[in-house]
Amino acid sequence: MESLLDRLPPTEHVVGAGGGIALDVAKYVAWKNGGVLWLAPTVVSTGSIFQSGFPLRRNGKLHLISETVAPQAVLFDTDVIAAAPRHLNSAGMAECVCWLAQVAAWRWWCDQGLPGKTWDQSAVDEAEKWVDDCVAAYVNGLDKQGRPGPDAIRLCAEVNRQRHELKLAKLDVGHAIDHLFENTFTWVHGRHMLHAEAVALGTLMNNILCGCGLDRARKLLDACGTRYLPEQIGCNWDEIQSTLAAVPDHCDHLGWGVSILHHMKIDCRELRRMIC
Numbered sequence: 001m002e003s004l005l006d007r008l009p010p011t012e013h014v015v016g017a018g019g020g021i022a023l024d025v026a027k028y029v030a031w032k033n034g035g036v037l038w039l040a041p042t043v044v045s046t047g048s049i050f051q052s053g054f055p056l057r058r059n060g061k062l063h064l065i066s067e068t069v070a071p072q073a074v075l076f077d078t079d080v081i082a083a084a085p086r087h088l089n090s091a092g093m094a095e096c097v098c099w100l101a102q103v104a105a106w107r108w109w110c111d112q113g114l115p116g117k118t119w120d121q122s123a124v125d126e127a128e129k130w131v132d133d134c135v136a137a138y139v140n141g142l143d144k145q146g147r148p149g150p151d152a153i154r155l156c157a158e159v160n161r162q163r164h165e166l167k168l169a170k171l172d173v174g175h176a177i178d179h180l181f182e183n184t185f186t187w188v189h190g191r192h193m194l195h196a197e198a199v200a201l202g203t204l205m206n207n208i209l210c211g212c213g214l215d216r217a218r219k220l221l222d223a224c225g226t227r228y229l230p231e232q233i234g235c236n237w238d239e240i241q242s243t244l245a246a247v248p249d250h251c252d253h254l255g256w257g258v259s260i261l262h263h264m265k266i267d268c269r270e271l272r273r274m275i276c
Helices: 002-007 020-033 078-083 086-097 099-109 123-138 151-167 169-170 178-189 197-212 214-224 236-252 266-273
Strands: 014-017 037-040 053-057 061-065
Touching: 002 020, 014 020, 014 123, 020 037, 020 053, 020 197, 053 169, 061 178, 061 236, 078 151, 086 099, 086 123, 086 151, 086 214, 099 169, 099 197, 099 214, 123 151, 123 169, 123 214, 151 169, 178 197, 178 236, 197 214, 197 236, 236 266
Parallel strands: 014 037
Antiparallel strands: 053 061
């Protein structure tokens, strides 16, 4: 990124058009050179649409810059977005369904009597209702080929903003591995999967390990057309095994608190059997 900045001429405006990586790069450039930022996402499967953070990596490990610069506007061309391959948009609904991983991990945590926030059923009820309502609305906005119309596109984008307003998000009870799996995979194996598809797989593995919520999460992901099988999203079970083994170390590096994998052993044979 620093090399890119050195090669760019001074500019008053920076336009980011594309998927999450393109939008994030535009944010970083505008932040560093003081330009006015404009974003035009071509898919809605990424939190980069609304989040001002930048996922910088050093030696593969995530170093999150929490604030860069806010865009002047985010421009949605729904015809362009709808024309993308279906999985590039449906992946975004994993950012909604993954809250079932947060619920499952918190339930397991409380059941083990581990130190942390006391169970709050009202926060769980709100999150679960939000997930169900969003998925129902997204599915209702798909055409016969499974492509999102304008209403589904708006909803999938707004998920990335609304999720931070949930009571469960503000309680900060995250012990789940849904996002940790994706972030750690990149560090361990040196390549990216589509972020939200890896989050979908991480959600299912999390719920298997916690002993609850697997069928519900899988049903909702399937309804949205979100991919999660390793052969679909670009990984294999040996890579999954080594990634999960590294999650506690990467979690500690990020300062994200303690995950369920700090307290349990991994059986990838069981995960594979239940997912595949």
